[in-house]
Amino acid sequence: MSKQKTNKLKILNDPIYGFISIPNSLIFDIIEHPYFQRLRRVTQMGMSNLVYPGANHTRFHHAIGCMHLMQKAVQVLRTKNVEISEEEANALYIAILLHDIGHGAFSHALEHSIVEGIAHEEISLKFMQKLNEVFDGKLSLAIEIFEGKYKRKFFNQLISSQLDIDRLDYLKRDSFFTGVAEGNISSDRIITMMHVKDDELVIEQKGIYSVEKFVIARRLMYWQVYLHKTCLSAEALLVKILQRAKELAKNKVELPASSTLHYFLYNPITHNNFTDETLDIFSRLDDYDVLAAIKEWVNHKDVVLSKLASMITFRNLLKIEIQDKPFTKREEHEIEKKLKNDLKIKDENLHYFMFLGKVSNQAYNMNKPIKILTKKGKLKDIAKASDQLNLQTLSTPVVKYYICYPKKFLLN
Incomplete structure (x- = not known):
């Protein structure tokens, strides 16, 4: 009896977005690889479940969600006559899928204790390079985009910037699983308002309020959740x-x-x-x-x-x-x-x-501005384009100091 072929165009059911489709067999095989499957056993939010009992979601959930949002972003940009080839689109999906693959157990805790002097981004790159060998060089373009070396600058901005796909997923996802409503951003709306101008990722003027909410949501989530x-x-x-x-x-x-x-x-x-x-x-x-x-x-x-x-x-x-x-x-x-x-x-x-x-916590970094595309085709930093919020105030880092010490117990 011949071995039955696996259906690699699977559909996953996500609590945030509903059905997510895996775009092709290469991405299915990357997801199936033990390197990626490990992310099922790494929590997205470390020890936060000791405060928010629902925060048990994993890096696997987040990575899959990011891939889904990247598919939407590519679709939106193509409808606005931004040319993205199939090879480029696939590389974007792979780059965002693997952007966090180097996170260790409990995410950042390992970087400050067991493994020293090497950040999770470097380990992510090492994993991607190793997977590139396994998959006969099919990840080369994804690695180039991940490292910011690809000729089209906005590709890397989709992976890593102040308004990247990574943040659009984790804010919405962490808000959902913690039950902290303040982080519930409109990622769909922001992606729908994305455009490219002069090889830069920009947001159309109609999306300005959604971006304002995103900046505020990020600030609130940091103080209320991540830095609780x-x-x-x-x-x-x-x-x-x-x-x-x-x-x-x-x-x-x-x-x-x-x-x-x-x-x-x-x-x-x-x-x-x-x-x-x-x-x-x-x-x-x-x-x-x-x-x-x-x-x-x-x-x-x-x-x-x-x-x-x-x-x-x-x-x-x-x-x-x-x-x-x-x-x-x-x-x-x-x-x-x-x-x-x-x-x-x-x-x-x-x-x-x-x-x-x-x-x-710095809610907004003016050195890496989010650009708004005005109706006249000009680019404006959202801090200057916003008429409702003083985002310049939010660009000042807020520093807080803490001291930890035991409650009552005896060391014999």
Whole structure:
């Protein structure tokens, strides 16, 4: 009996957009590849589900959603006589599909603890180059667009700019799964208003209010969701757990972990030694490895690792205070003294339980302006074209300072 061929022109049902079609067999095969399937096991929003219980969606959801929106964008631009060949369109779909493939477990936490000196964008590029070998060079144009090296500048703007396809999906998707209505932008309307002028991605004047809402939504989502103080506390705690595990591994202390996580704990991984073998092991590392290890570390003999792991497992997070100006040395020393006296935390372990940081949010960057195409065919920065909002005010970065320290527990 002959082997039945797989139908590669599948349709997926997405909670945000409804039915999403996979445009061709090459993209189907890329999605089926283990590198891409790993994204099913990497959450889009890290530890945010400790604040917003519905925020369990994955990088896989986001990537598929981005591919769908890119199909719409290509369709819209073609109706406005912007020539995009089939080869170019396909490259755009692949570039946006793979733009986040280099994110590690729990996204940014891994970049600040286990893998150092190499950003997820670089790892994404390494994955794309490896997939290009697997698929006989069919990803070359997508890589060129992703790196911003393709002759048509607006292609890269669709992938990475202040109003790119990535942001149009994640704001709408994260708003849906968190239930935070302020982030619910009209991505359809914005895409419908897209045009190209002088090789730049622009928005027609009719879409100005949708863009204004997008900028405001992004600002609100950052303060209300991405930089929510409890989310910050949880993410910081996760980083500290991984840093402690890495320190213990360096001192040859045995830690229960999957073989994949074990490799990253016991080998110093930097930009310089991130080999093909490292990439292959990284492609098997996901949230499950980290969560399973943390559950085991709750009972580890190292009291620091055990306490940190317990805090995140049972959601007994660090207290966090946020303010508009840096904490003074006096404020810092007062908390230090209290922790040492009341909670008996040793000096050498203090930095795991008490630490300072800062976060900033810039709703609009005037150095990379969103251009509005006026009815007279002129291009205007939205900050100047907007008659309702003072977007120039929103272009000033807002910086907030935080300090984390434990609630009540004893270190024996």
